[in-house]
Amino acid sequence: MTDLELAHALAEQAGKVALAIRAAGLIEGKPLGAAGDRAVNAFLVPAIAQHRPDDGLLSEEEKDDSARLDKSRVWIVDPVDGTREYGEEREDWAVHIGLAIDGVAHTGAVALPGLGLVLTSDGASREDHAPTGKIVVSRSRPPAEAERVATALGMELVGMGSAGAKAMAVVRGEADAYLHSGGQYEWDNCAPVAVAQAHGLHCSRIDGSPLIYNRADVSLPDLLICRPELAEDILGAARQG
Known part of the structure; x- marks a missing residue:
């Protein structure tokens, strides 16, 4: 399999694992989120090791191995992104399968199992969507920068669950931007x-700088994904304050 085919297969099957655990109806709430995370991680780690034994791995649910820092190719995965939404049986959660090459997000698949969708970096489903005037933000803590952007550009803030769900809302044309x-x-x-x-x-940091992956410090605290024609105005408005 190519990297893209592998990413797609992993995301799709991981989503099925998570859905099966939830559908059993034996665990609820936060314990369900934790169980789903662990089970999906237990599937992903050996699958990636078997198909790409020479690559590095960084997973939210796996002890970090600093050996990845010496690797050019590193798989970066979030088994269940949005455990709260998953545990609440909502649809706005995701499975993230990313491959960074030399620090750049190169290949990716994001499954939205609640919607039966897997979106990938092949770009084959790329469409031109009409502007919506919407910015997707955290359900519980919309950032001040997003509020400034909405005020300055006359846009509407829409709360949504996981990072993957919000980013894919922009990819799917349901929103113009995701700012975090x-x-x-x-x-x-x-x-x-x-x-x-x-x-x-x-795609960038909210100061316009590039997003760099496979670093010793895995914190990447802010993010902008948006329609390209809006990037300059959004970045400018976000910096005001």
Whole structure:
């Protein structure tokens, strides 16, 4: 399999694992989120090791191995992104399978199992969507930068669950931008960024600097994914304050 085929297969099958655990109806709430995370990770880690034994791995649910820092190719995965939404039996959660090459988000697949979708970095489903005037943000803590952007550009803030769900809302044309600040890690956005870039979207930190992966410090606290024609205005408005 190519990297893209592998990423797609892993994301799709991981989503099925998570859905099966939830459908059993034997665990609820936070314990369900934790169980789903662990089970999906237990599937992904050996699968990646078997198909790409020479590559590095960074997973939210796996003890970090510093050997990855010497690797050019590193798989960066989030088994269940949005465990709260998953545990609440919502649809806005995701599975992230990303591959960073030389620090750049290169290949990605984001599964939205609740919607029966897997979006990938092949760009084959790329479409031109009409502007919506919407910015997707955290359900519980919309960033001040997003509020400034919405005020300055006359846009509407829409709360949504996981990072992957929000990023894919922009890819799918349901929103014009996804803006986040206040804390994320590489596994939260590597796969979504790979997919978004392949669909022609702007992806950067909110100061406009590039997103760099496979670092010793895996914190990547802020992110902008948006329609390319809006990037300059959004970045400018976000910096005001």
